[in-house]
Amino acid sequence: MATAVGEWLDAYRAPGLGDVWWSFSNPGPYEGERVLLVLGEQDGWLHVDLPVRPHGTTGWVRQEDVSLTTHTARIVVDLSDRRLWAWQNGALVTEGWIALGREETPTPVGEYYVNEIQAQADPDTLYGSWIIGTSGFSEVLGEVYGGDPALAIHGTNDPSVLGGEVSLGCIRVHNDVVSRLALLPLGTPVEVRT
Secondary structure, three states, rough: OEEEEEEEEEEOEEEEEEOOOOEEEEOOOOOOOOEEEEEEEEEOOOEEOOOOOOOOOOOEEEEHEEEEEOOOOOOEEOOOOOOEEEEEEEEEEEEEEEEEOOOOOOOEEEEEEEEEEOOOOOOOOOOOEEEEEEEEEEEOOOOOOOOOOOOEEEEOOOHHHHHOEEEEEEEOOOOOHHHHHHHOOOOOEEEEOO
C-alpha cells in the first residue's frame, strides 16, 4: 500500500511524463489517510490502482510522495452465495451473510481495496455501526447523494435484509461483522465475485 505523505497526492499517466492526471486530497476520501494499492514500481515511480471511474484505471505516483506498507489481510465477497469472509495473517477473522444490490443497481464485481473506514455516530441507521469504503464504484449509477456512487461494505439496522437484493450496490452485513472488518488496515484487498 502507498500512503500519501503530503496534503495532495498527484498521479500521472506514465512515470515522469506529462502533466498531473489526477490529484487526490490527503486525508481522503473523507477523514482517513489517502491510500492507493501498489501494482508495481519502476525507477522511483509506483504503478497504482486509482480510486476513480472506470474501475481498473491505473496511474503512476512518485515513490517519494508516499510511505509504503505491506499486509496480508483480504476480504472476499461471493454474490452467488451471498456471503463475505475476511482474513488477516492467514486467519479467518469474520464471516457472514450479505445483502447486495437490486437487479437494477447491481453490486459491481471486481477487485478493489479498502480506502476508508468510518465509524457511524448512530448505528441505528441504514449504514449500521461502520462504513468500509472501497475503491470501487457502481457501474450503472451517476451521482448519489451529491457524489460518485462508491462501493461500500457497511452494517445495517435491519439484519432481516441479509441474503436479499436491497441496496443501490453496496454490500450490507451484520453490525458484528462490519465491526470486525473495521479492524483491518486501509488498503485491504476486496474481491467481489459471482
